[in-house]
Every structure is written in structure tokens, then in C-alpha cells.
Amino acid sequence: MRSQRTAIQDAAEVFKALGNPARLRMVRELSDGEKCVCDLVAAAGLGWSTVSRHLSILRAAGVVMDEKRGKQVIYQLALPCVSRFLACLENPSLYPAMHSACCGEDG
């Protein structure tokens, strides 16, 4: 029942979830398409337990969603804007420009 009571809080959760290199790496991996935890472990270069915790943080923030498939758990992005925003951030040359050509149109 914390729908608009914490709009900022919720948004902050998303940012906080993305504010970690390991999690960001995983998210970037997911931009490419859905992956099982094993793939994400490889992408993050960390232990299983650590990755699992990171994933639960991303899940709680609503950035990713999981789906059991056979004996694996498949993750995918739940927040497509993230890929776009990420693409923006990874083009530092676009930062200073006061246009958002990277994230959509200028309007």
C-alpha cells in the first residue's frame, strides 16, 4: 500500500539498486535479453550468494523480474527505460550537452 506515499522513495530504491557496479553489470547483461542466474554470476564475476542477494535487491526495486523455468530462474528487465538511460550514461560526450538526444527527443 505504499503506492504514491513514497514515489520518491521508490524511485530512490531503483537508483540505489542500480548504484552498484556489479548490479549494473548484471542489468547491462539483461539489456541483451533474459538470462539465468548462472549467466549473471559470470557477468558479475562474483559468488553465487552475492549475486543472488544483488538480484533480490534489483527485484525488490522493480528493476528486474524473475520466472522459474525448469530448475532455473530466468531474469529479465522489468524497466526498459533503464537500458536507454544506461546508454545515455555510457556516452559521456553526451552528458554536458543540454539535449537529451540520448534518452529520447528534446521536448
Place this chain on the structure above:
Amino acid sequence: MRSQRTAIQDAAEVFKALGNPARLRMVRELSDGEKCVCDLVAAAGLGWSTVSRHLSILRAAGVVMDEKRGKQVIYQLALPCVSRFLACLENPSLYPAMHSACCGEDG
């Protein structure tokens, strides 16, 4: 000289900077236009020193930029995509949809 060596790291810094309710509130305030620290103190509802620290974090991450004007320091957003992304996050109803109507066109 850490241009692409830490593309992810840098992006994570941005997210980390935004991953705090107080800082997010300030950033939202800045979406409205440039502000002096005093305005941001009011927006955050925190002490001056705390806000100053938050601002230096946002500045270091490249989210905002500052400019001395008279005896005040004026802040403004340096990353316009942020406003757009924020708008996306604050419309939870748009999350699950696999379109990014919120953050730009679909392409």
C-alpha cells in the same frame, strides 16, 4: 584518464548519487530549474552541512553543476536525461509495460 576504463563504474556513481531520497528530492527540485543551496535545503528538509555533502556527491557524479553567482552558489542539472527517467519511475503504471513511452520513443 578514467574514460572508458570505468564506464560502468561512472554510471554506477550516477545511480548511487540518485539513490537517496534526499538527493532525489533535490534533483527533482532542480528539474524545475536552477536553484541556490538555500532552496535545496528547504526541498530536502535537512541541515546545511548535510545538503552540502549531498550536493558534492551529485556534483562528483556529474548529475548537477554549480556556478558561483554573487555570494550564492547556483545549482542546475547537468544530466537532463535524469528528469525524463525520473518521470518514468514516478509513473509506476508504466513500469510493467515493455514500452518506453515514458523515456522517449520506442525505437
Place this chain on the structure above:
DNA sequence: TGCATGTTTCGCTAAATAGCGAAACGTAGT
């Protein structure tokens, strides 16, 4: 120069986070 005001840095404490390894849990197959 010296005062008043706006802003940042410093020192501190409580709380949150990242990472690991071991153990627990769940599902597929025998």
C-alpha cells in the same frame, strides 16, 4: 579591514551495504 551572511569541511556515531563460505531449499531425474 572588519562584519554579516551563505556555503563547505571536519569530527563524530549509528545504521546500511558488499562480499564471502557454509548450509538450506527446491526441482528433475533415477
Place this chain on the structure above:
DNA sequence: ACTACGTTTCGCTATTTAGCGAAACATGCA
């Protein structure tokens, strides 16, 4: 039911972060 494998939870320690108040620093004006 048992085994094997994929995934998550638990217990732990080191590091980081949030917040504050006091002090330092900078600027405009007299």
C-alpha cells in the same frame, strides 16, 4: 525416496553512508 544440481538464505566482518553541530572559508558591503 534419494541424489545431483541450481539457487537462495544465514552468519559474519570490513567498509561506506547519513545525519548532525561546530568551525572554517568566501563574498558583499560599510
